[in-house]
Amino acid sequence: MTCQAGRALHNTIIMQDASSPEQDAAAPAYDWSGLWGGMRAALSLPGLVMSCSFIGFGALINSLGFPLLAGAATVPLIWALPGQVLFVTMWHSGLALLLIAAAVSLTAVRLLPMVIGVLARVRLPGAPRWPEYLLSYFTAVTIWVLSVTHLDNVPKQQHLPWLVGLGATLMTAMCVVVPAGYYMADLLPPVLAACMVFFTPAFFLLSLIASAKWRFDWAAVAAGIVLLPLARWFAPDFDLMLAGVGGGTLAFLLFRPRRKGLIGKGQPHE
Amino acid sequence: MSEALWIIACMVPAGMAVTYVWRLLGVMAVAHIDPESHVLLWVRAVSTALVAALVMRIVIAPSGVLADIGLVSRLAAIAVGIGVFYVTRRSTNIATFASVAALGVLALLVG
Structure with a gap:
């Protein structure tokens, strides 16, 4: 209850004083x-x-x-x-x-x-x-x-x-x-x-x-495009599964990035 | 009407639940998971290839009105889109419109 009240008050402060978002660091709120x-x-x-x-x-x-x-x-x-x-x-x-x-x-x-x-x-x-x-x-x-x-x-x-x-x-x-x-x-x-x-x-x-940012992204796009016609010819009912899972896995195995730092645009997490 | 309601009833487990489970897992995971783990990279690669394959399927084996336009025109329109994307310094929006416009022009000229 007090917590909610505090948060509401906090929101009001942010609304009124949007120019100083730094003060928010103690108790973050949207x-x-x-x-x-x-x-x-x-x-x-x-x-x-x-x-x-x-x-x-x-x-x-x-x-x-x-x-x-x-x-x-x-x-x-x-x-x-x-x-x-x-x-x-x-x-x-x-x-x-x-x-x-x-x-x-x-x-x-x-x-x-x-x-x-x-x-x-x-x-x-x-x-x-x-x-x-x-x-x-x-x-x-x-x-x-x-x-x-x-x-x-x-x-x-x-x-x-x-x-x-x-x-x-x-x-x-x-x-x-x-x-x-x-x-x-x-x-x-x-x-x-x-x-x-x-x-x-x-x-x-x-x-x-x-x-697409990474080589395996590009490889996955290319693999999906190239493998779909083949998969359709091979097994028409499972063409998407074959081209998607097969192509994606292939792209990942062949072009897996060595260094880390990806999905949040390299943003530090937490 | 009853057919539509039957489809929607099937859509809740076979469309909605199977889609939203990944969104929920994403929210649960973001607080704990290492956003750089290799499992996520594999997931990303597979999902990228899957959408690329879906695009290819719509282009080479469309159903309905799109099937009346020739395969060459459909493939060429995709190529125009990619070309315009790089010419316009990677504008997805302009390139999308250019690709669609190219398809219309090619359909009228080539069929």
């Missing part, structure tokens, strides 16, 4: 006024690219004959476009639920290092941990990219709230964008509809290249 900045950033160019990807996703579920409501539900339930695309395409192919779950989960494994990378950058050690769980709910490729590129001018106590505001706004917006894409797919000329679908692979591949 400054939730950062929410607004993140919400505004959602309307920037990355938000636009994301919207196009999700319009493409809406067009994709339309072309598969997948029900709109279920397609839109993938936004708050999965919130990672590779997993969403996999779920609807594999469901469309009539594959066993267990196989779908395994494949979706495999693409979601990358969220683990992503969440760790984002949190290592924005969390305040010693502060309550529930905001970290909240942020992890919204964490996916776009949040990760923006946490690397957009936080330099945001005070440290506002980092996590800023990303939560960004993620919540994007998720809400995409729930509307998916139905828009679904209905636009019928109205658009086929070439334009195809272009919308193409936003997704283009954005994914370029994000991978943009976030």
Whole structure:
């Protein structure tokens, strides 16, 4: 109780006196006024690219004959476009639920290092941990990219709230964008509809290249690209597993970094 | 409608739970794990290769409207995106739009 009161008082002090964040060192707390900045950033160019990807996703579920409501539900339930695309395409192919779950989960494994990378950058050690769980709910490729590129001018106590505001706004917006894409797919000329679908692979591949820092990152991108056609020819049902797990493992074994200092951009941890 | 609800009911275990478990593990791990451990690097490599493979699958074996555009145009559009990415000093946004625009132009010219 006293602790909560103290924290509230502390927040008030930070709000009123944002110019001296150093005094925060004793009892770290997040400054939730950062929410607004993140919400505004959602309307920037990355938000636009994301919207196009999700319009493409809406067009994709339309072309598969997948029900709109279920397609839109993938936004708050999965919130990672590779997993969403996999779920609807594999469901469309009539594959066993267990196989779908395994494949979706495999693409979601990358969220683990992503969440760790984002949190290592924005969390305040010693502060309550529930905001970290909240942020992890919204964490996916776009949040990760923006946490690397957009936080330099945001005070440290506002980092996590800023990303939560960004993620919540994007998720809400995409729930509307998916139905828009679904209905636009019928109205658009086929070439334009195809272009919308193409936003997704283009954005994914370029994000991978943009976030690749290490030789094994590059090797993993190349291995995934080169091995997929081979794996498709070899075992069409397991092409993603073979190319992903096989290619990633190969890239890691061949190009494993000798020295340490990686995921938090070399940031000291704790 | 009932089909949609059935899919959503399947999505909770087969889509949501299997996705969010990794996010939860990430939050639990960040306070304890060595962010430079080799296990995490392997995870990162596999997840990167997996998404690259997913991109490749959408490009070489698309379903729906994208399948009406030729394979050469699809591959060339990806190449344009990568080229523009480096020309624009690594702008993911501009390169993404350029790649999509290239696909549209190639689809009209080449098919």
